[in-house]
């Protein structure tokens with residue numbers, strides 16, 4: 001299988017982890033020898049309920065027994081996407097009411113950018129340095145990391161970049177700006193949270209200039225910060241909210257939500273101006289609906305703060321200079337890239353799954369499922385501390 005993996009399946013790096021998976025359940029992923037690996041990554045924030053949550057599996061199977069794909073997005077009335085978009089609307093503030101479902105996060109970003117251009121009739125887009133929004137051409141155009149996009153230029157024109165958390169930069173937003181797109185918490189950059197008053201200042205500047213604010217909640221969304229969406233910690237509601245990852249409960253999804261007045265412009269001039277075959281797929285939507293229902297009806301969001309506190313209490317070590325982020329979206333900042341690599345690679349040998357962040361080489365990702373137990377947190381953190389002790393004493397090279 002390993003030979004075929006390298007021979008036939010396209011790779012994204014020359015050195016993938018290449019662990020062969022047998023099955024997964026709860027907070028554990030099992031390899032082919034049936035060894036459990038404790039998951040502190042949750043499919044890169046995509047599995048809020050852990051692996052194979054019974055309610056999600058049941059919803060998928062129930063829907064599978066009825067129908068799968070029957071028609072392109074938006075033509076027929078299918079219960080799962082209708083119920084899903086309705087539940088989102090019920091739990092969103094302001095006039096965030098209508099949701100367009102996509103197949104991935106990056107496609108939701110594409111839709112949000114198109115909607116902003118179409119609604120405002122403007123072309124300028126502002127994004128943040130070190131921001132990440134996906135890998136299709138539009139999303140890559142608003143990625144604030146030149147090294148990763150240089151090879152793919154030309155990208156879409158009229159994109160300007162500002163420094164995240166720098167209020168002075170906001171004057172760059174003018175009446176010519178269609179939208180500003182920001183991650184509520186910058187992920188790839190190392191889980192950078194907005195400083196006091198920053199998002200509120202962005203909101204005010206957008207109001208003053210008629211610019212639409214797009215918040216990308218693909219990582220913090222669906223309870224990871226202890227609220228359904230990260231922006232709920234701040235006095236700032238976006239015009240367009242972008243979701244993905246955790247919403248699918250382990251299935252591929254993306255979504256963008258806006259007011260009815262905004263979203264309805266996508267219906268016309270041109271008609272069929274934003275279409276998708278599989279977006280809103282009934283099986284995926286059933287999985288997302290079950291996931292959202294569970295996150296909303298359980299104590300999972302409430303317990304996020306206690307779990308964060310436990311991780312912060314346990315992960316005190318001279319090699320951890322800082323723990324960034326919020327809730328169960330945490331990044332350990334190590335003294336160097338080498339130590340980050342050592343910790344992540346060594347933890348694999350001890351059957352603890354950790355991972356890197358995209359742009360911050362000193363960061364170690366800790367984004368476990370929201371369902372992780374305190375006992376599992378203690379187990380994983382003890383492994384990290386033991387490895388760091390060995391790195392510090394020079395017994396790992």
Ligand SMILES: Cc1ncc(COP(=O)(O)O)c(C=O)c1O
Pocket residue numbers: 104105106107109132133134135183187216217218219244245253254
């Ligand atoms: C903040 C953010 N936006 C967009 C995306 C892209 O989502 P997808 O990989 O589903 O296309 C990601 C994925 O990591 C992300 O973290």
